Amino acid sequence: MTAGTVSPVAPTASTPPPSGSGRSRRTREALAAYGFLSPWIVGMLLLTIGPMLYSLYLSFTRYNLMTPAQWVGLDNYVRMFTADPRYLASVSVTLRYVAISVPLLLVVSLLVAMVLNKGMAFLSGYRAAFYLPSLIASSVAIAVLWRQVFGQDGIVNAALALVGIEGGSWIGNPDTALSTLVVLHVWSFGSTMIIFLAGLRQVPKEYYEAAAVDGAGAVRRFVHITLPMITPLIFFNLLLSTVNAFQAFTPAYVISGGEGGPLDSTLFYTLYLYQRGFANLEMGYASAMAWALVVVLALFTAGLFASARFWVHYGDER
Incomplete structure (x- = not known):
């Protein structure tokens, strides 16, 4: 090795990885987690939250399964407690x-x-x-x-x-x-x-x-x-x-x-x-x-x- 030449320093275990690779790893882990959770998330949205929100809308309508729902506002709630x-x-x-x-x-x-x-x-x-x-x-x-x-x-x-x-x-x-x-x-x-x-x-x-x-x-x-x-x-x-x-x-x-x-x-x-x-x-x-x-x-x-x-x-x- 000649004078004035700087030898390369081998990376050690304590050397932090490049910031870009760290974010990429965290992104991959997050995507994997969401992938495993996706069946539950889809089921929650389609089988629980969706029907609940639809029933909330129906509670303000007159609906008999045969004809389109008709908006009646608070009439159903008023009728429950008064009539x-x-x-x-x-x-x-x-x-x-x-x-x-x-x-x-x-x-x-x-x-x-x-x-x-x-x-x-x-x-x-x-x-x-x-x-x-x-x-x-x-x-x-x-x-x-x-x-x-x-x-x-x-x-x-x-x-x-x-x-x-x-x-x-x-x-x-x-x-x-x-x-x-x-x-x-x-x-x-x-x-x-x-x-x-x-x-x-x-x-x-x-x-x-x-x-x-x-x-x-x-x-x-x-x-x-x-x-x-x-x-x-x-x-x-x-x-x-x-x-x-x-x-x-x-x-x-x-x-x-x-x-x-x-x-x-x-x-x-x-x-x-x-x-x-x-x-x-x-x-x-x-x-x-x-x-x-x-x-x-x-x-x-x-x-x-x-x-x-x-x-x-x-x-x-x-």
Whole structure:
């Protein structure tokens, strides 16, 4: 090597790549990511967002599937609240169903979870047995079975007859028809119970031992240790159970024969929406009902999240 010649410096691992190649790599990675996400994005646009926006447009029209939609503005929404007594009846039935069935579901789920948390034998078998109803409770077959169980000649009346009590049709009585659907909803407590059971098993036993040393009884340990520790799970189950209860349809449709009877005592909101949309072909009115339900669920969810900071306690809080 002659004097004055500068030898080339070999690139090292710490030498940054040219800026152009770095941007090109990031671009390729982004394109690959969007390529993998494209089926989901297309499905979301075509099967979810698109139909939702179209139904929002239909809610301001009069549309019967046979003729072009006619713009009517807010007439559908005004008619719902001022000129449709059956709509108000469906709202009342649904609110009563939610207000009764959801708290009962949470209480029963938590009680069963606490019993199973005691460490009994064959725990996995009990968990599977209790979880099974939640998988099949919303099926048509179970709704048909429920109609037979609470019918005039059903199992419930047969059991009552053994003790000398003569019962009528629980399904056909306006005073008890809704209660049968509440019982069906509470019977499907399995999935909620599994979530509570998982949370109970995460509560440190040292807390209970320290409380027992201080003389706290079972009730005080439950109120001051168990409940605060599982409030995130209560929040989660309350939200999902309420949303599912508002959207209940199959049991009411099958048990009432699609009419919501007797005397509209089981006329759920979704059942009346179905009647308006598919029986009467009032798709514009049904779309308005659907969006009213969306708004109610959104307000409930927002209110629940707003209240969570007052009663939901997370483990990482100080």
